[in-house]
Amino acid sequence: MGKxxxxxxxxxxxxxxxxxxxxxxxVFISGDPVMLMVPMTATPExxxxxxxxxxxxxxxxxxxxxxxxxLIRGDFGNSxxxxxxxxxxxxxxxxxxxxxxxxxxxxxxxxGVSVGIISAMRRDTWIDxxxxxxxxxxxxxxxxxxxxxxxxxxxxxLKLLPPFGRGGIKELIMPAxxxxxxNIPLILRLTRSTFFDIIxxxxxxxxxxxxxxDWVIVYQHILRNAAIPIITVxxxxxxxILGGAIIxxxxxxxxxVGLLTVDAIFTADYPVIMASTVIxxxxxxxxxxxxxxVYAILDPRIKYG
Amino acid sequence: xxxxLNNGIKELKFLWWNLEGVRLPRYVRAIIRSKTAIFGIxxxxxxxxxxxxxxxxxPHDPYKQNITERMKPPAWxxxxxxxxxxxxxxxxxxxxxxxIYGARISLIxxxxxxxxAAVVGVVLGLIxxxxxxxxxxxxxGITNFFLSFPYVLLAIAVMGIVGPGFSTLILVLGLTSWPVxxxxxxxxxxxxxxxxxxxxxxxxxxxxxxILIRHILPNxxxxxxxxxxxxxxxxxxxxxxxxxxxxxxxxxIPSWGNMLNDGKAxxxxxWWLVTFPGIAIFLTTLGINLIGDWLRDxxxxxxxx
Numbered sequence: 001m002g003k004x005x006x007x008x009x010x011x012x013x014x015x016x017x018x019x020x021x022x023x024x025x026x027v028f029i030s031g032d033p034v035m036l037m038v039p040m041t042a043t044p045e046x047x048x049x050x051x052x053x054x055x056x057x058x059x060x061x062x063x064x065x066x067x068x069x070x071l072i073r074g075d076f077g078n079s080x081x082x083x084x085x086x087x088x089x090x091x092x093x094x095x096x097x098x099x100x101x102x103x104x105x106x107x108x109x110x111x112g113v114s115v116g117i118i119s120a121m122r123r124d125t126w127i128d129x130x131x132x133x134x135x136x137x138x139x140x141x142x143x144x145x146x147x148x149x150x151x152x153x154x155x156x157x158l159k160l161l162p163p164f165g166r167g168g169i170k171e172l173i174m175p176a177x178x179x180x181x182x183n184i185p186l187i188l189r190l191t192r193s194t195f196f197d198i199i200x201x202x203x204x205x206x207x208x209x210x211x212x213x214d215w216v217i218v219y220q221h222i223l224r225n226a227a228i229p230i231i232t233v234x235x236x237x238x239x240x241i242l243g244g245a246i247i248x249x250x251x252x253x254x255x256x257v258g259l260l261t262v263d264a265i266f267t268a269d270y271p272v273i274m275a276s277t278v279i280x281x282x283x284x285x286x287x288x289x290x291x292x293x294v295y296a297i298l299d300p301r302i303k304y305g
Numbered sequence: 306x307x308x309x310l311n312n313g314i315k316e317l318k319f320l321w322w323n324l325e326g327v328r329l330p331r332y333v334r335a336i337i338r339s340k341t342a343i344f345g346i347x348x349x350x351x352x353x354x355x356x357x358x359x360x361x362x363x364p365h366d367p368y369k370q371n372i373t374e375r376m377k378p379p380a381w382x383x384x385x386x387x388x389x390x391x392x393x394x395x396x397x398x399x400x401x402x403x404x405i406y407g408a409r410i411s412l413i414x415x416x417x418x419x420x421x422a423a424v425v426g427v428v429l430g431l432i433x434x435x436x437x438x439x440x441x442x443x444x445x446g447i448t449n450f451f452l453s454f455p456y457v458l459l460a461i462a463v464m465g466i467v468g469p470g471f472s473t474l475i476l477v478l479g480l481t482s483w484p485v486x487x488x489x490x491x492x493x494x495x496x497x498x499x500x501x502x503x504x505x506x507x508x509x510x511x512x513x514x515x516i517l518i519r520h521i522l523p524n525x526x527x528x529x530x531x532x533x534x535x536x537x538x539x540x541x542x543x544x545x546x547x548x549x550x551x552x553x554x555x556x557x558i559p560s561w562g563n564m565l566n567d568g569k570a571x572x573x574x575x576w577w578l579v580t581f582p583g584i585a586i587f588l589t590t591l592g593i594n595l596i597g598d599w600l601r602d603x604x605x606x607x608x609x610x
Contacts, residue, residue, distance in 0.1 A: 008458060015450050026466050076458035136598070142542045144549055145583030152576050163572075245458035247546060261458065262550065265465030279463050280455055 005293070012289050019281045023274050024067050026287025028060070069180025076275035079264075088269035090257060090279060092215030096166055103172055104179025105234070111290050112184045113230065117218060122200065131192065139185035143244065147178045147251040164253040175252045182244035190233050194226045228298050239284040342599035348592025352585075354410040364390070364404035367559050371397035381579050390579045394567060400577065403559035404585055410560040411589065412551075414475055415540035421479030423533050426486025427525070431517055433487065434494025444487065451484040460543070464552040474553045478540055486532055493525045527604040534597035539589040545586050561586050 032053050051057050051141065055066055070076070073210075076086040119131030140152060154174060155163035162171055199222070207217050246258030257276055264272035355362055375397035378385045385392060391401040433444035451459075463477050496520065497503065506516050547553035548562025549569075555565055561582040570577030 011446065011449075014446070018450060023462075026463065029466075067499055120336075136591065136594055139596050140538060142545055142583060142586045142590070144546055145579070145586065147580045148565065148569060148572060149583065151572060152579065156576070239452075239455040242455045246455070246457050246461070250550065258458075262461060262465075265461060265552075268465075273465070275460060277458060280458055282457055289502050 004296075008289055008292060010126070012285055015285045016056055016282050019285075020068065020278055021064075023062060023277050024096055027270050027274060028063075052193060058138075071278065073179060076278075077271040079272050080269045081267060086269075086275035087279075089272055092256045093255060093260045096254060097245055097249070097258065099166075099172065100175050100179060100248065100254055100256055101241065103176035104245070104248070105183065105241065107176050107180035108183035108187055109230075109234075111180065112187030113191045116188045117133045117195055117222075119188075120192045120195035121214070123196065131188065135185045135188045135192075138181045138188075141181055143178050143182045144247050144251050147174065148250065150174045150177065151252075166255055175248050175254050178251070179244050179248045182247070186204065186237060186240075187230065188235065190230060191226065194229050195222060198225050228295065232295045234290055235287055235294070238287040238291075239281075242284060245253050308323060315356075318390045336547045341595045345592040345595025345599065347598060348588045352408050352412060352589045355405040356412045359406045360478060361410055362555065363399075363405045365402040367398060367402040367406040368557055376571070376575050378575070391581050394564075394578055395571055395575075400450070400564075400581060404561070404581060405563060407559045407561045407564060407582065408589075409583075410554055410558065411541050411544055411562075413588070414471075414544040414560075415537050418478035418482065418540045418544075419465035419533050419537050421475070422536065423486055423529060424482040426483035427490050427522075427529055429483070429485040430490025431494055431505065431521065431525075434491040435498055435517055435521065441491070445491070448484040451481065452488065456481060456548075457543075460547065461550070461552065462549075464547060469547075469552045471558075472555060474544065474547060478543055478547075482536060482540070483573070485536065486529065489528050489532055490525050493528055494521055497521055497524050516575045527600075530558070531597060531604060534593055534600055538593040538597065541590050541593070543584060545582075 034047060034054065034056060048057075048108065055063060058066075070299050074087055078084060079086050079089055082089075113132060115131045118256060119128045122128055126280075151163045151174065154161040161174055163174075165171055204221060207221055212220075242258075245256065246261065248254065249256045249258035260272065261276040263269075287302065371393070374386070374389070374393055375395055377393040379392045380387050380390050382392075383529040389399050389401065391399075391404065394400055394403070398424050409525050429444050429448070433441045433448075442448075460477050463481075464473065467473055467477075503516060503520060506520050511520075544553060544560070545562035545565065548560045549565045551563075551566055554560035554563055556567070565579055567580070568575065570580055
């Protein structure tokens with residue numbers, strides 16, 4: 001176990017390092033950030049001065065080392081648009097994304113797990129067919145289009161919900177439904193197949209033979225055992241879930257980190273792009289790492305070589 | 306296991322070298338028995354039909370602007386004109402014709418991206434699984450690195466930095482989605498290479514690359530096909546999302562994604578501009594997913610859903 005953790009930890013650090021280098025490379029090949037920052041009327045001297053001030057006249061490897069050492073201290077430089085550190089802009093947006101992410105995941109888990117359970121228990125009936133349609137439909141659904149349709153129905157025609165922005169619970173409803181739709185197929189399919197495997201285990205047959213009612217079996221015996229793979233897969237797919245949040249945020253102008261990143265890309269705000277890319281990817285890798293540990297704790301049968 | 310594999314080999318033989326074989330009726334029966342696969346084939350066939358015969362099917366020129374007839378609703382609405390079945394957009398272009406032409410872009414982008422990803426992913430998966438050791442560790446490391454990346458974020462960042470465009474979009478989609486194949490193929494090769502026929506081939510003095518190509522590759526084709534079909538659906542949605550953001554196919558070329566982007570600006574006035582391209586995307590991906598699911602059931606009846 002200790003050896004396994006250590007190896008994963010080394011891998012974790014390597015991945016973080018790789019991401020940081022990749023982002024540096026992408027920004028480097030994409031052009032000269034100085035030209036974006038100076039006004040149209042700048043003289044060549046002014047441009048040169050700014051370049052020297054930013055350290056962009058130095059050889060590539062010096063720039064790389066400077067970038068890395070600043071990055072370790074959490075310094076990505078100031079946003080090009082506003083004179084605010086990129087990292088602060090990013091952190092300000094985190095609560096909004098968390099709110100959306102939690103709402104979307106809770107909704108997706110409730111729907112996915114309950115439909116998955118019912119489908120597995122009543123296999124090959126019309127209920128199972130509905131579960132299958134729900135899984136396939138949400139998997140084939142372009143969620144950004146679903147978001148637009150929700151806006152048309154609930155904002156334009158019924159005038160029930162505000163189309164954009166963040167505020168109270170009313171603003172949260174449509175983005176949460178959108179994000180949930182993105183995550184439902186994964187949870188639903190997984191719950192159904194896990195449940196289906198567990199139903200045929202000996203201890204479930206024993207519980208049945210004892211005369212326990214169905215709901216007791218589901219809660220006491222199955223749900224606990226099914227929780228492990230469901231939690232694991234959710235953790236392992238954290239990157240995907242984050243991707244869904246980015247898509248949702250861009251359609252509903254939800255002021256989270258996804259919208260910040262997409263806006264930064266459109267305005268070529270490199271410090272912000274770098275900050276959010278590096279932090280988001282590192283957080284995904286860390287969550288995957290933690291999931292591994294939780295998995296090992298939850299299921300003592302798992303041994304690592 | 307062995308009988309399953311033998312059946313798999315027989316099916317493969319049928320699929321690839323024995324198309325005129327006597328077992329064809331069984332497959333025809335299988336398709337007919339699976340009602341869902343029929344729907345899938347119909348949807349995909351319609352999309353392919355419009356892509357191939359767009360100039361003959363489209364009632365109008367998809368680029369022809371007609372300012373006097375702009376924003377006409379669909380024909381069945383009171384203000385609609387029978388000339389434009391699905392109405393016209395903000396420049397008076399025929400929505401129906403643009404949808405038909407848009408199928409071309411969506412399908413070409415998805416097909417080429419999947420081809421790139423499958424080739425890269427399968428080659429790496431074969432090498433990693435067969436040779437093992439440090440080669441395997443290296444490739445698995447890179448695969449995990451890419452799999453843990455928030456895919457959408459990576460692609461958005463690259464598209465934003467490199468700049469939008471047709472070929473950039475294909476390359477970015479293709480080169481960021483290969484790890485799925487590598488992971489699946491690697492694990493399959495790990496078990497296949499332990500089987501007797503591989504040992505037999507080696508004992509006969511067959512060279513390594515020949516064993517890989519002639520003996521192992523045909524046995525993973527099933528998985529590649531299932532994965533590729535499900536990935537094609539995902540690629541169509543991704544293409545649409547990037548074009549929707551304005552990072553993919555650029556106007557005036559009609560693509561389902563940038564039609565949604567156009568329509569989004571007028572979402573409060575013209576519901577039909579965002580409704581129809583989304584339905585096209587949804588039905589096409591649904592069709593491909595139905596076929597993919599059917600293939601998976603056919604090749605591996607043990608997998609559920």
